[in-house]
Structures are given as C-alpha cells and as structure tokens.
Amino acid sequence: MKRRQFIRMAGLGAAGAATVASPAIAQSMPEIRWRLTSSFPKSLDTIYGATDLFAKAVAEATDNKFQIQVFAAGEIVPALQALDAASNGTVEMAQTAGYYYVGKDPTFAIGTSMPFGLNSRMQTAWLHSGGGAELFNDFLKNYNLIAFAAGNTGCQMGGWFRKEIKEVADLNGLKMRIGGIAGNVLAKIGVVPQQVGAGDIYASLEKGTVDAAEFVGPYDDEKLGFQKVAKYYYYPGFWDGGPTIHHMVNIAKWEQLPPAYKSLIKTASSMANEAMQARYDAFNPPAIKRLVAGGTQLRAFSPAILDASLKAANDLYAEIAAKNPNFKKLYDHMVAFRADQYAWWQVAEFSYDNYMIRSRPRG
Amino acid sequence: MKRRQFIRMAGLGAAGAATVASPAIAQSMPEIRWRLTSSFPKSLDTIYGATDLFAKAVAEATDNKFQIQVFAAGEIVPALQALDAASNGTVEMAQTAGYYYVGKDPTFAIGTSMPFGLNSRMQTAWLHSGGGAELFNDFLKNYNLIAFAAGNTGCQMGGWFRKEIKEVADLNGLKMRIGGIAGNVLAKIGVVPQQVGAGDIYASLEKGTVDAAEFVGPYDDEKLGFQKVAKYYYYPGFWDGGPTIHHMVNIAKWEQLPPAYKSLIKTASSMANEAMQARYDAFNPPAIKRLVAGGTQLRAFSPAILDASLKAANDLYAEIAAKNPNFKKLYDHMVAFRADQYAWWQVAEFSYDNYMIRSRPRG
Numbered sequence A, B: 001m002k003r004r005q006f007i008r009m010a011g012l013g014a015a016g017a018a019t020v021a022s023p024a025i026a027q028s029m030p031e032i033r034w035r036l037t038s039s040f041p042k043s044l045d046t047i048y049g050a051t052d053l054f055a056k057a058v059a060e061a062t063d064n065k066f067q068i069q070v071f072a073a074g075e076i077v078p079a080l081q082a083l084d085a086a087s088n089g090t091v092e093m094a095q096t097a098g099y100y101y102v103g104k105d106p107t108f109a110i111g112t113s114m115p116f117g118l119n120s121r122m123q124t125a126w127l128h129s130g131g132g133a134e135l136f137n138d139f140l141k142n143y144n145l146i147a148f149a150a151g152n153t154g155c156q157m158g159g160w161f162r163k164e165i166k167e168v169a170d171l172n173g174l175k176m177r178i179g180g181i182a183g184n185v186l187a188k189i190g191v192v193p194q195q196v197g198a199g200d201i202y203a204s205l206e207k208g209t210v211d212a213a214e215f216v217g218p219y220d221d222e223k224l225g226f227q228k229v230a231k232y233y234y235y236p237g238f239w240d241g242g243p244t245i246h247h248m249v250n251i252a253k254w255e256q257l258p259p260a261y262k263s264l265i266k267t268a269s270s271m272a273n274e275a276m277q278a279r280y281d282a283f284n285p286p287a288i289k290r291l292v293a294g295g296t297q298l299r300a301f302s303p304a305i306l307d308a309s310l311k312a313a314n315d316l317y318a319e320i321a322a323k324n325p326n327f328k329k330l331y332d333h334m335v336a337f338r339a340d341q342y343a344w345w346q347v348a349e350f351s352y353d354n355y356m357i358r359s360r361p362r363g
Helices: A003-028 A047-061 A079-087 A108-112 A120-129 A132-143 A180-187 A198-207 A218-224 A251-256 A259-293 A303-323 A325-345 A349-358 B003-028 B047-061 B079-087 B108-112 B120-129 B132-143 B180-187 B198-207 B218-224 B251-256 B259-293 B303-323 B325-345 B349-358
Strands: A032-038 A066-071 A093-096 A145-152 A159-161 A175-177 A192-194 A232-235 A244-250 A297-300 B032-038 B066-071 B093-096 B145-152 B159-161 B175-177 B192-194 B232-235 B244-250 B297-300
Touching: A032 A047, A032 A079, A047 A066, A047 A093, A047 A145, A047 A244, A047 A259, A047 B259, A079 A093, A079 A145, A079 A244, A108 A132, A108 A244, A108 A325, A120 A132, A120 A145, A120 A244, A120 A325, A120 B120, A120 B259, A132 A145, A132 A325, A145 A251, A145 A259, A175 A198, A180 A192, A180 A303, A198 A218, A218 A259, A244 A251, A244 A259, A259 B047, A259 B120, A259 B259, A259 B325, A303 A325, A325 B259, A325 B349, A349 B325, A349 B349, B032 B047, B032 B079, B047 B066, B047 B093, B047 B145, B047 B244, B047 B259, B079 B093, B079 B145, B079 B244, B108 B132, B108 B244, B108 B325, B120 B132, B120 B145, B120 B244, B120 B325, B132 B145, B132 B325, B145 B251, B145 B259, B175 B198, B180 B192, B180 B303, B198 B218, B218 B259, B244 B251, B244 B259, B303 B325
Parallel strands: A032 A066, A032 A093, A175 A192, A232 A297, B032 B066, B032 B093, B175 B192, B232 B297
Antiparallel strands: A093 A244, A145 A244, A159 A232, B093 B244, B145 B244, B159 B232
16 A cells, blocks of 8 residues: 555544544533522522532533533522523523422422421432332423432421420411411411511511521521521421422423433432532531520420421311322322331331430430 | 645544544543442342442443443452452452451441441431541552442341340340441450351351341341241341441542543442432331231340440440551541531431321321
8 A cells, every 4th residue: 555545544544433433422422501590599508509519510520511500599580480490491400499389389399398298318218219209200290390309408497486485375476487388387376477588587587577487407597697686496397307409400401411411410419419418417516506505595396386286287288188189199109108217217217316315425 | 725625624624623622532531441349249229229320320421431330249259358359459449338347447347337326317427528538538548449438228227136135144145147346346245246148147047056147127138038037126226327338449540530430430429329328218118017017026125235235335446446546536536526416416307206206196
C-alpha cells in the first residue's frame, strides 16, 4: 500500500468510527438543562440542601451534560405553586411536599405524611418496597406528574406554644399556625388553624396573632428564633411522623429523557432521601440541647390530647374516604401496611431504643 | 471552492471534531469493568440484592460503560475474605461488613455496629453527617480501602434458642452461634460462642451442636428454616442495633476512576443504603406474622440479661481502648454522638412510636 493511500484509509477509518460512535453518544448522553423549583428557601439547608446535593450528583455523574438548576421558593413561582409549575411544564420538576396540595385532593397527603401515619423508615419502606410509590404515581398521573421520594425530616415537633396545654379544653379557640389535614384534625378538637408563611411565624407569635405555631424540629426552628417568643415546645408532631419530600417530574419531560438520565434521577433522588434524614438526625440533637440550655420548656402532649386527636383524625379520614375513592384506595393500603409495621416495630426496634434510652445515664 | 476540495475539508472537519471530542469522552466516560466480591449469598435478596441494585444503577447511568459485576460469596473468594480481596486488589471492591474483621482490628466493628451502639438511622447519620465516615476511612487507609455505606438491616433479632433463657445464669455454658465483638461480650457472661457458617446453622441447631444461633431477622431467618428447629425467638439483637453494610473500594483503583464514576459510586451506594433498609422494613413484618402463626415463641431478653451484657460490653470496650488508640478514637466519637442521639430520639421519635404502638388496637 502506498503511503498516501494508507493515510486516506486510516482517515476513513477514524471518520467511520466517529460516525458510528457519535450519534450513540449524542442520543444517550445529550446536553440537557432542566429547571427545578423548590417549595423551600435556601436557608433550610437540610431540606433545600438535599435537592442541591441531588442536582450536584446528577451533574457530576454526567460530566455536566445533564444540569438541573435548583431555584428556591419564590424565584420562579411561590412555594406552594411548585407542583403546578411542574404539572403544567413551566419547569421540568419540583421539590415539594404532596400534603401542601390537599386543597386539590386530600390524597396528595398520603404520599407525604398523615396525622398518626407512618414513621420515617416506614414511609420510605411503604413507598420503596410496599407498593406505595406505585399507588401514589398512579394518582399523580392525573396531574401529569411522576414522583420520587427525595427526603424525610423524621418525626417533627408539635410546635411552640405561648402557654401550657394540659387538657383538650386548653386547645379550645387556640389560634395555631398549622396547615393541611393536620389543621383539619386539630380544628375538630377546638384549634383555630391559621395560615402563616414561614417568614411571618416569628412576628405572629411575638405579637400574639397566633398562640402557637408548628414548623419542623429543633434545627430548623432554632434558626427562625421561635424560642425567643414562645416558651413551651411540645412533642411529638403526631401529624408529621415521617413526612417524605418528593421530587415531582413533569411526565412529558420525563418521557423525553434517555434511559441513563431517568435512572440517574431515581438513583440521585434516593441519595437525597438518605441525605436529608441523615442531616436532620445529625443536626437536631445539638440544637435541642442548645434550646433546652436556653430555657425552652419541653412538654409532651398529654395522652388525652393524643387520644382526642387520633379519634378526630380517624373520623376525618372516614368522612373523606366516603366521598373520595382515590383517597380511600391509598389510605386503606397505608393503614394495612402501618398495622403490620408497628406490630413488628415494637419487637426489635422499639425494645432496643427503649433499653438504650433507659440505660443512657449508665453510659 | 471546488467540490473535491470542499469534501476533503468537510472530511477534515469531521475528523478534527472527532479528534477533539473523542479523547474528552474517552477520559470522562471510559469503558471500565470492575469486579465486586460480596460476603453474602445471592439467596439474601435483601443484602445481596441491594448491591445488585447498585451495580445496575451504575451501569444504567453510564449506558453500560461502567460495569461492576457482582460475585456472591465463594465465587471469587470466601465470604470473610472479601475485604482482603479488595485490599490487595484481587477485585476492585467488596460488599462486606467491617465487623467481620475484628480479628485484624476491633476498630473495624465501629463502622458497622457495636453491641449497644447506634440504631439504623443514627448509624447512617453518624457516618453521613456526624464525622463517622471520615474517621472510618482514615482508619481504612491502613488497608488501602475507602468505604461507602451501602445498606443497613435495622435492629436485628437476638436469635433462636432451643430453651427459654430467663436469668443470666441460663446463659452459662450455652453454646451459641455468634461471632465478633458480640461473641466476646456474651462470653463474659457465660456464653460459649461458636463459629458456624450460615449454611450450617440449621443442622447445628437441629443436632444440638449449638443451643442457640443468631442470624439476622424474621425475613432472612425464616428462609433458612430456623423456626423448625428452635422454638424461642429472642429480641432485641442488642449487638446489631443498626449494622451498616459497606462498599469497600481499593484506593488505588478508586483513584484511577474519572470524577463522574467516583461521584456515581457514592450516589448509587447511598441508594443501596436506602434500598436495603426499605426492603427489610417492608419484608420483615409479614415474615414475623408467619413465624408467630406457625408457633414461634417471641421472648424479650430480660432486663437483667441486658444489664449484664451492657456491663460486659462497656468493660470490653475499656479493655480494648486501653491498648488500641484507633479503637479509642472512633469509639469515643461514636459514644459522644450516641449520647446526644438518644437524648433527642426519646423526645419526638420514641414518643411517637410509643403512642402508635399503644394505640394500635384502636386503629
């Protein structure tokens, strides 16, 4: 072969290889930019931070070919319009909590958390391996959405109260910042639920516009300074036993993704689900120590208040289920799962925690 | 421009583009095949299955460019040589539990689980956001390894006993299949620990070669049929409050990976960490129902046995810490973390679970 001929054939070979390889690469790993709108502010480094980690992981694993830009609440749409923005395609996806949208349909809450629902590990197990995600996503098709669990706060606190609450009667007429189904449950036993944005809770408590307010737990609450304007910090937040934050993706946008990116969104959402819970679990203990050292009075809700709230919740669920087949379907499934969960939980987990709590002073 | 000249230049352009683009692609997303050896058999779909999901996720997100082939225990090396195989580069990585290697150094156990250590969420929080992973990985450098949490079983059961164990004295001379530090702890209060491979536990219990055996929990134990040869099923497995299974990667192989693949291994290990716990949480409840329906007798370890075991554990830890600075460093860190964890855990989480367990019969 002449040298000139060799060079031309080698060139052809290289060009041929490029022609075969390039389209495959272009199809499977295209350059894509998405926008994600969050229901949360950047200041919540636990919640917002988990989705930041998610977006970072997606970008890293694709050498920045798939970039998801995360916008805080209010940057594109307000906090409680995140789901709509993903649903109507304004953005490709949202980080939000289903239970913010019970005004559309109370079924949304079951994907997140229900008063007296599952704890954090159980909610994850139900969604992941208990059939919960399939049911929730069937429901979300009505809103052009597919959702992936992407964080959990763990059991929250019952909130900040300016006065002690001992009897159910003490709740009568009490103006409390609490929303969604939890507000509906407490309304049945006398509470007057108030809608107050996170940024306005402090001023409302200070002025006495509200008598009580629930937010999240020690780490987040301390940052907003509630300990300065309310003395009593009640537990547990029985309406938030283990709320799941979801990534909700517009289905049409989802279907346009190559399989590699779909897989990566699932995997990185799972990572966020772990990260958010781990951060809360690591950051809450020092925060509650600081709060108690600063004078915050911890109080448990009395058994009478818990019992009255449980009855109110069960009454409410029966009323909703009677007229909403979607709700009934998901609720019945979750309740059956919960019964088995707590039957098992009390054996190993609870008895272990119980012993560890009792023996703590002995080191 | 003449047609011939144009074609040549276009060809050059394409070749040029390929020349520029290909090396970049080759560097960032090269074709890589790794082998992962597991300490677990395929039959444990919970544990082994989580790493299967991990490998699948890595392959999917890279369009099969990065393939990690998972080998069950014994296929490349025996179960308890998985760490050595990753350490010496026989394989690139392993799925294993640090506490299998306490013969090398008891410090290994702190990355997994210690008797009276952290529960599942706490262990994840310690490793993820509490400084635990950094300490564990500092230690693992001595073995050419870097580790990523990749699964947790939750609190395990205390195992199967052929006779009831009521007093500490009942443990005297009891031959029990239990290993590692847990075996050392129980030996201090009379148990005679036995090394028995998972596949031989059933026969050993049946023949009476051992009087008791611990394995994992209802879902895994039921598959091995222990309920047919031992009547009493004790709880909690206080030596396995929340053991973390790790992916352990040979550091030299790790350093050769492009950043995208490093990031993906971390992200997909987190996914496995979530998946294993979710599967155990979903699958254990039906299993314990079946076991109890079939005649298995559930028994709680008595407070006296727990107290004697706690004292034995603390004595053992003091002995090890006195002569092993690595152990002391990680142990002291974990113990400080644990104290804050349980101080907080008893507030919201435990009181919520407590109410949910108490109110269960009322629906």
